[in-house]
Amino acid sequence: MPDSLHPEIRRLHLFSDMAEDRFAALMRGAYVQNFPPQIELITEGDSSDFLHVLISGAVDLFARWNGRESSLATVRPVSTFILAATIRDQPYLMSARTMEKSRIVLIPSQDVRSAFEEDVQFARAIVAELAQRYRSTIKMQKDLKLRSSLERLANYLLRHQARNGGDAAFELETDKRRLASYLGMTPENLSRAFRGLGPYGVAVEGNRITITDQTDLEGFAKPDPLIDGDLT
Amino acid sequence: MPDSLHPEIRRLHLFSDMAEDRFAALMRGAYVQNFPPQIELITEGDSSDFLHVLISGAVDLFARWNGRESSLATVRPVSTFILAATIRDQPYLMSARTMEKSRIVLIPSQDVRSAFEEDVQFARAIVAELAQRYRSTIKMQKDLKLRSSLERLANYLLRHQARNGGDAAFELETDKRRLASYLGMTPENLSRAFRGLGPYGVAVEGNRITITDQTDLEGFAKPDPLIDGDLT
DNA sequence: TCTTATGCTTGATATTTATCAATTATATGG
């Protein structure tokens, strides 16, 4: 794996406080791979042999059961995924597939667990990361159980807008089919939900969303930092 | 707080590997409280001043939004709750109320964070705990998004049965109103769902459930270790 | 440019789930 990638990975707070030599050791065992779009990287149930770090592209984390499939999260660079399975040395609970051409660093799980045992800073960083992710899944659960699909979409749009600078107009970064699955509805219903938000100040043109009435949409969506907040 | 409680708490794997003096220090700052049933211990949004350890009784973790309410988890003794908020020093995402008369140990969050900074064993135990809980919420999300309410109930019954010795007959340990909320449905629908499982070998008499045809129910429920497993 | 594949939308309909209202059980306190 080229050393030129180290700084990017190092910037992740998971690795930023790690002792230099230990970080170098972790990287020595790691390797990079480039994947085309729509490749299934991981299948749920597999043993967790690698901690994955997405360097560029995008990855969809999803789950299957009884012939059905649902998208659970989108991974954007630079970010790790399936940390919990790696740490616990247990099978993946989610499958992963590339959404676009993606570059991914694979760090052997055994190395991660060793580093975790030996490096206190690293162990602390893992705690912070896991706690954060745990809280984020709780928020998703609240979103799912307390809101209708229309409300979920409205709040998704507001979150997405905030994350992208807050302008009234912005682009969806995923195709609508996956967005529907992520939000827990069918593509058909997502279409209808978009139209249903029209009266509350949402205009859709392909992937371009324009919030024409911020106040109105917020009035309908009732965003809550304990569900939609990035920080809390 | 009486020393007699130490062994029970110490038995939690979160604390079991902690250095003795540090554990004692943690306990010195802690105190016990007894609560009557239906007391709201924690309200989401509050700052996380204490790590809670349930010694006896039962606690419901739930969330509210826009006048709605949903049960997210049941805490049974002996077990900690709201660890992630404590560690991150961020507001609680869930509210908590006693389901029965409960005895709870409160450990100041600041003490927990100090111990976490200074005790490597403790930090590791926290990692294990958080990773476990994270995985458990992912399973819940899969359950919610991939299954219908009837399927969720069927699998809940099978899990509950397994956790209680595997006998064909067992008792529900929570009122049906809460079970409905936990499973993401209305009480009315839970009633109908129970009847709907009749043809698959489920008999209900008050809180007593009898699985009259294990094979049939499993055939319908299609339990999956990656959703329903305790271990994975 | 045309062709074709793919994703998105729309309408009609079915299914699932929720709501409302009433009734029946079950438990609790006097």
Add this chain to the structure above:
DNA sequence: CCATATAATTGATAAATATCAAGCATAAGA
């Protein structure tokens, strides 16, 4: 033991969501 409150069930209906079947865009390849 009765009176009363609370929980659970049932039936009727409404709302939300999914499914099925076309039809319309959009983009990629011939």
